[in-house]
Amino acid sequence: MPRLVNLYPSRGSALALGALPFLILIAAYLFGSAARLAENPDDKLLPAPSAFVDTLKSYAVEEDRRSGEVLWWLDTGASMKRLLIALAISAFIGIVGGLAIGALPVVRSLLGPFVAALAMIPPLAILPILFIVLGLGEVAKIALIVFGVAPCIVRDVSLRAGELPKEQLIKAQTLGASSWLLSTRVILPQLWPRLIDALRLTLGSAWLFLIAAEAIASTEGLGYRIFLVRRYMAMDVILPYVIWITLLAYTMDWLLRLARARFFPWAESR
Amino acid sequence: MACVTVKHLWKEYGDQVVLENLNLHVADREFVTIIGASGCGKTTFLRMLLGVEQPTKGQLLIDGQPVPAEPGPDRGIVFQRYSLFPHLSVLDNLMLGLEFSGSRWLGKLFGARRREAAEKAESLLEAIGLHTARDKYPSQLSGGMQQRLSIAQSVIREPKILLLDEPFGALDPGITADMHEIILRLWQANRMTIFMITHDLKESFQLGTRLLVFDKRRHDPHAPERYGATVTYDIPLNRKKHSAPTPPLTAELVR
CATH class of the missing domain: 1.10.3720.10 (MetI-like)
Incomplete structure (x- = not known):
């Protein structure tokens, strides 16, 4: 096992690692949004993805x-x-x-x-x-x-x-x-x-x-x-x-x- | 013509005496090698010839005239490193001196004048064996190639005096023989007076026509800065090789 400082990810895994924080953020948003909307359908704080599509259109x-x-x-x-x-x-x-x-x-x-x-x-x-x-x-x-x-x-x-x-x-x-x-x-x-x-x-x-x-x-x-x-x-x-x-x-x-x-x-x- | 005369030259920084009472006459086309312990004013002496430092007392004359207070094209310099221009290709590095003299405002040559300058630069490149690297940047060259280029760059404006500050100090011992050959060839072809600082005793004997040893004559252990260095040995080196007929490669360089 090499030292951590000498451990370089391959090109593919570097891309995956780079994408990971973005994916986590999106997942957390979707989860939070769904949870809040389930409790109150009129919640404005974390709108559902469909709301973004409507906004983008208008x-x-x-x-x-x-x-x-x-x-x-x-x-x-x-x-x-x-x-x-x-x-x-x-x-x-x-x-x-x-x-x-x-x-x-x-x-x-x-x-x-x-x-x-x-x-x-x-x-x-x-x-x-x-x-x-x-x-x-x-x-x-x-x-x-x-x-x-x-x-x-x-x-x-x-x-x-x-x-x-x-x-x-x-x-x-x-x-x-x-x-x-x-x-x-x-x-x-x-x-x-x-x-x-x-x-x-x-x-x-x-x-x-x-x-x-x-x-x-x-x-x-x-x-x-x-x-x-x-x-x-x-x-x-x-x-x-x-x-x-x-x-x-x-x-x-x-x-x-x-x-x-x-x-x-x-x-x-x- | 470039003979250098030094009369009662002193260099001090505040209380620190670097050079004391230096007296010297160096004839035209002499190849002077300079050795001495570090911190004994060799580089200071070179920098005064270059014009970036001024004597505190005494006179430093080139052909009877005081050395100008700033560097100029009559005195070329090769430092140990950092004297190439990283943003220019090898050929452009070499041509820069010609472009400076040929174009006062743009510093660039065009058309026939550029071709003429490029030809001169390319023949010089060939002579130092860098022709194949003409389009590379300095950072892509080895240390030896960089120094060869730096030397060629310095002689392209045909200075009267060439100053070398440990030019081969950072190079592998293996390639210094090549470098010696190149510097001797350029020296013979360009009719320069050369001052070269080196740490290599063998090199200093091999290359020069005259060897200067800088050292302190007096030493006060309680105040090491009290006394400066001066030339303690001045050894003429008479070498036949230097007056040998010009080899064919050099003939190319003499245009």
Whole structure:
């Protein structure tokens, strides 16, 4: 019998092991739901699977009677637009700021402490300020996500730039690199994989800020819908929305991981 | 031309004296090997020639001019490790120096100029036996291959001075013979002055035309940092092999 630390599951059993917690969760839900519904057929807390099918039909297929829109896709579109714009802006700030802080000691002295302090401000605490200054529209919601995510990305990317071996930077200079070429041809290319890692890690908080902003001031969006139907204890809407959000977030994470392996093969398996 | 003159050179870090009163004249095309106990300022001396450290007192001159305060293409360097660019293929690693000099803003060459640079890089790759690995990334190479590439990378800009900081220190003893051959060939083909730090006594005698031993002349057991090291032995190594006619492979390198 090998030690437990040396025991690697085969591909098949790894898949089975991975699926196990999901199956247990689903089974527990079905069991709990059936038990509660047997006691009280009007129970709203753990709706039966059939209730989800009805909800999905009325939200994702049929048009809303009042607005004439298909709510599910309206919400998804609105939320994804906010999230993707915010992430794109954050990534841009992250790579430019991270490179400048990481590569140039003067910029590091100038902005390093400032960004570190900025990253410590709880973004939700300044949400009221954003709403007051930027209004209740799209800009404030995107600004909240950027504010919550970008400083962390800047710090992470600049840390990576600082981790590059000094030998490499000196070598590049002996090959005749100017500050500009050193930054663009030696440092920047090595920061892209870390930018992707940073985006993956901050994806969770980006969603958090998105839903928080939508819950407070919005007329459509995944977070808005969840908080709207909360009043009616509509678990048959909330749960599918939560699963859908999870699925979207997971897919984004997976795509980022794929992109990293595809575009930066040299950075894999180290 | 690259002769190095050292006059009354001192290097101190606060109270710690690393090098004291170093005096030296190294002629053009000399191959200087440097040995000495660890912590006796060999690497500090090399780093001053490189331009990443400055002398505390005294003068360090290349062709009569003070060494610039930052690294430049006239002084190549090979470190023990970490001097390759992991995001570039072997060929791109080698071409990088040419791309830096050929394109100030993009650092990339295109079309005929790229082909020309690639040709030069490929002939150098052939000379160091890495032609088959041209499209690999550095992490896919063995330690010996990485160092060969690093050496070739350093000479492609044709520096006047090549600095080697224990370039073979992390390699298997078995492959150092190959490395020696390559470094001697490049030295003869490129008309450089070489400074090489090594821990291997045999290597230092075998390769160099001149051997410097760094050590402390004085020692205070109560204050070991009080006195610095200097050159205690300066041994000319006259070796016929170095003036032998250029072997055919080298002729390729001399364009």
